[in-house]
Amino acid sequence: MSQPEAFTRAISFNRSSRALGVLVRAAIRFTKVSARSSSHSSPVTLTGAVAPNMHSLRVYFYEVKSGGKLSLIGSSTLSSRSTWSFVHTFSRGTHYVIAKFFAHNGNAANQTGRVKIVRT
Numbered sequence: 677m678s679q680p681e682a683f684t685r686a687i688s689f690n691r692s693s694r695a696l697g698v699l700v701r702a703a704i705r706f707t708k709v710s711a712r713s714s715s716h717s718s719p720v721t722l723t724g725a726v727a728p729n730m731h732s733l734r735v736y737f738y739e740v741k742s743g744g745k746l747s748l749i750g751s752s753t754l755s756s757r758s759t760w761s762f763v764h765t766f767s768r769g770t771h772y773v774i775a776k777f778f779a780h781n782g783n784a785a786n787q788t789g790r791v792k793i794v795r796t
Contacts, residue, residue: 702786703727704735704777707759709791716768716795721761724788726777729758733777737762740772740790749773766795 706724726735731754738746752760760775771794776787 702777704786714796719763719765721763723761725759731756731758735760736776768795770794
């Protein structure tokens with residue numbers, strides 16, 4: 677087989693091939709948890725990011741109750757850089773919070789791990 681013939685065979689393609697979609701799981705994470713004090717009267721600020729960039733979409737925040745039941749406590753819109761900030765005042769005690777991002781445009785939903793918040 678001559679060199680040009682081998683090259684021609686290597687670049688042939690199948691006309692019946694079809695495009696396949698690829699499912700991408702959006703990665704969501706907390707980047708910072710802060711408050712002026714540990715008092716239950718001091719609001720807690722949760723910040724984070726979603727990748728790939730999903731600006732203008734919403735992130736939802738849930739408190740994890742006993743038995744793993746989720747209670748929605750609020751939401752935040754992603755910035756142009758796909759970051760978010762959420763402020764909430766928690767009652768006294770220990771609270772576990774997760775953030776969830778739901779799928780749009782072919783991306784799978786995802787959630788953060790639990791963040792433990794203790795208020796006095």
